Amino acid sequence: MENFNNLWLKKVAANIAKYSELKIMSEVNEHSTPLEQTRELIRLLKLNLSNKEIHDVLTESACFYPRDDLEPFAKLYNETKDLKLVHQKLQEKFEKDIVNYKSLSDSELQFIKDHDWGVAGMLDGNTIIATKIPAQFHEYFKSNTTKEKQSLYCHCPRIKESIKNGEAIPYEYCYCGGGYYRDIWKTITQSEVKIEIIQSILKGDEVCQFKIHIDE
Secondary structure, eight states: OHHHHHHHHHHHHHHHHHHOOSOGGGGSOTTSOHHHHHHHHHHHHHHHSOHHHHHHHHHTTSOOOOHHHHHHHHHHHHHHOOHHHHHHHHHHHHHHHHHHHTTOOHHHHHHHHHTTBSSSOEEETTEEEEEOOOTTHHHHHHOOSHHHHHHHHOOOHHHHHHHHHTOOOOGGGHHHHHHHHHHHHHHHHOSEEEEEEEEOGGGTOSSOEEEEEEEO
């Protein structure tokens, strides 16, 4: 957790420097816990940066989909400019990969498809609604409590710890999770992409869901 946190803070610091000369990171206590640092960092970002700058700093600090795996989709989009076709191909890859990665049954895969969960999400024009699948898929559906479900659902070690310890994190932190999707579609389309947080377990929702606006 400590190494994960330090690497993330370095990414955030580098991205803050793109938008502000303020030494925001110097005000974060390096001796406090990762969760305390996260809360303080979000507070300082909201105090010193615009909403767009906060969006950009945190989405650009995300864990990203492997760029090499996105190259065929970027090439296809460059050749066709057909977002619907590229989205369909990404969905096909997602379905193939997730069955093996999560050891899913046919009925479990169908559930995911019926709810438009996963990397590709649901396309409507140049907007995509993407809902994350649970990190611990099988355990999630066996759980009976909201707190346990939320912990099993989230992919981020920091949030898993915050839920376990009952320590709240501002929901704006989920822009980082949304950055996973932003980077996918920026890489594929070479266009500007904006993320909107629709649902978040940090707001008490059962899932984390993002609206992805692609400026074609």
